[in-house]
Amino acid sequence: MAERAERRARRRPFAAVWEGSAERRFNATLTLSLLAVPLVAIGLGEPYYANLASRAVILALAGVGLNLALGFGGMVSFGHAAFFGIGGYVAGISALAAFNGTPAVTWPVAVPGTDQMPPIWLAAMLVTGAVAAAIGAISLRTSGVYFIMITLAFAQMIYYFAVSWPAYGGEDGLSIYLRNGFAGTDTYDPLTFFLICFGCLLAALGLTSVLMRARFGAALMCARMNPGRLATVGIEPFPVKLAAFVISAMITGLAGALYADLNGFVSPSMLGWHMSGEIMVFVILGGVGRLYGPVAGAVLFVAMEHVFGGLTDHWQMLLGLILLGVVLFARGGLVGLLAGEARHG
Amino acid sequence: MTLALLIEQLLNGLQLGVMLFLMAAGLTLVFGVMGLINLAHGSLYMTGAFVCAWVAGTTGSFWLGLLAGVPAAAAVGALVEVGVMRRLYARDHLDQVLATFALILIFSEGARMIFGGQPMWLDIPPALSGHVTLPGGAGYPVYRLALIGAGLAVAAGLFWLIRRTRLGMRIRAGESDREMIGALGVDIAKLYTVVFALGAALAGLAGALVGALQSVQIGMGEPVLILAFVTIVIGGIGSIRGALVGAVLVGVVDTLGRIFLPMALKLVTDASSATSTGSAIASMSIYLMMAAILAVKPQGLFPADG
Secondary structure, three states, X not given: OHHHHHHHHHHOHHHHHHHOOHHHHHHHHHHHHHHHHHHHHHHOOOXXXXXXXXXXXXXXXXXXXXXHHHHHOXXXXXXXXXXXXXXXXXXXXXXXXXXXXXXXXXXXXXXXXXXXXXXXXXXHHHHHHHHHHHHHHHHOOOOHHHHHXXXXXXXXXXXXXXXXXXXXXXXXXXXOOOOOEEOOEOOOOHHHHHHHHHHHHHHHHHHHHHHHHOHHHHHHHHHHHOHHHHHHOXXXXXXXXXXXXXXXXXXXXXXXXXXXXXXXEEOHXXXXXXXXXXXXXXXXXXXXXXXXXXXXXXXXXHHHHHHHHHHOOOHHHHHHHHHHHHHHHOOOHHHHHHHOOOOOO | OOXXXXXXXXXXXXXXXXXXXXXXXXXXXHHHHHOOOOOOHHHHHHHHHHHXXXXXXXXXXXXXXXXXXXXXXXXXXXXHHHHOHHHOOOOOHXXXXXXXXXXXXXXHHHHHHHHOOOOEOOOOOHHHOOEEEOOOOOEEEHHHHHHHHHHHHXXXXXXXXXXXXXXXXXXXXXXXXXXXHHHOOOOHHHHHHHHHHHHHHHHHHHHHHHHOOOOEOOOOHHHHHHHHHHHHHHHOOOOHHHHHHHHHHHHHHHHHHHHHHHHHHHOOOOHHHHHHHHHHHHHHHHHHHHHHHHHHOOOOOOOOOO
């Protein structure tokens, strides 16, 4: 059965999506509708909605990062805002340095600032990866509720550092005067910027999908469900989880760099625990451990924020009530609700 | 650096520590007995402070405010337990985090709808508004000393409650084997509600007492909640003794770090960079301490042995 489906998938990939599971159909519909939003919005002369779509895509990217650790790896990180914010600060600091013509880093080697996205992304991912390796190495010694609280505490530590360190604006944050460039395109064009973000999101989804189908993914799933068994077959769970945690943080860091460019502004609030909570909400709202769960969750979140925000000043109350309802009554999130398939494990 | 400054800051640290203990005790009890991680504990702190400030503002008496704020927090806690928390005990921590995160949004927005977005002010009661002279000549507010006294008294009362009373015996039994005490005829659902309300009352008490030192505003519970988490992680989750030791450690290290790290750095570098570097490191000091303690003892200083 499965072999036949796979052969067919190779022959006619699109047909296979439609004939495949409900979840795949949902994913394809979601991706295409997300792509359609800015196209329609710009066609109707409403670039605001294109920017809203970019925001949803960037937040989805942050969620895709967290999902790798939280959903697939079972590591309930309550500190992913740290990586989101660090990515943002890397973009901000680099752009500021390029704007002023000063080096972005003076020690141990002088690194000039740049206003080009690809090197900024690389730097953002490297820095968040390094920080995540340090935080992960300590936090993964613990598990369960300790892990939740420790990741939260480390993120708060970085938050307070950003607030009290005056060089990059402290509490006031840091402005990006000119949006960073990408290969000679006009990144101020809402559609161009959306497509850049959308490309990053697809790449991250692709990476997650490849990782989870590889031996690494199998080991990670097993590290979540039965670490003892993983160890008995000769694979140490700790490095597998740490690697997943680091990759997860790097994806979220990339999202942070894009978010800074979207807003033209970085502030400590990107590092705050509300942000960690929100990224977690995207994952849960969409469906934990489902590839497109964070995408569905982030889109729903941004849509709710927009619609409720237009209805009432107290939209956070509505958001809280809906979130509470989802946790208490709709386990499996939006994808689970619409695609209606139980997640294994 | 004078002796008076050191004593003053030690007292400030102790004051922060005992107030943290009131928060942390509730958190650690709820986790120890019900296995629940409650992010909305800070909202109960806020509830206590808001009700106290509102009643004190209306009647003009801080004591009436306190008398209203603490039961109000307990009542709200009991309601939340019956309405929401009860459904979460069997869930994993992820669901608990999310549901209580949603509760924070609801509480913060609810407080904004009821009390408005402006901060409220709570005056220190006249009987406690003076200063005493510390050895070394500096004055110290009586109210802060009263907070230390009240916090230590509540801590002693809590230890007595847990160690010496029937309710405490049930709570301890609930920590180690909830099926067994259920089989022995204890109404577990009621016990859980009582424990949750007790934790809420302690949080409300802390909120009302600290409210007179700071302004009473939306979101005031969140920084305290994070510190309380650090406290119970250091102390060992589920352990009241650990919460007390952790709270005093966190309070003293945080307070002293903020004052003395910039001063110490001034000895080796110039004043302005010493101030910024020192305060940046000081704001991280308790987290660094937590990381160091966990590196040695991943279960905290006093692992709850059930």
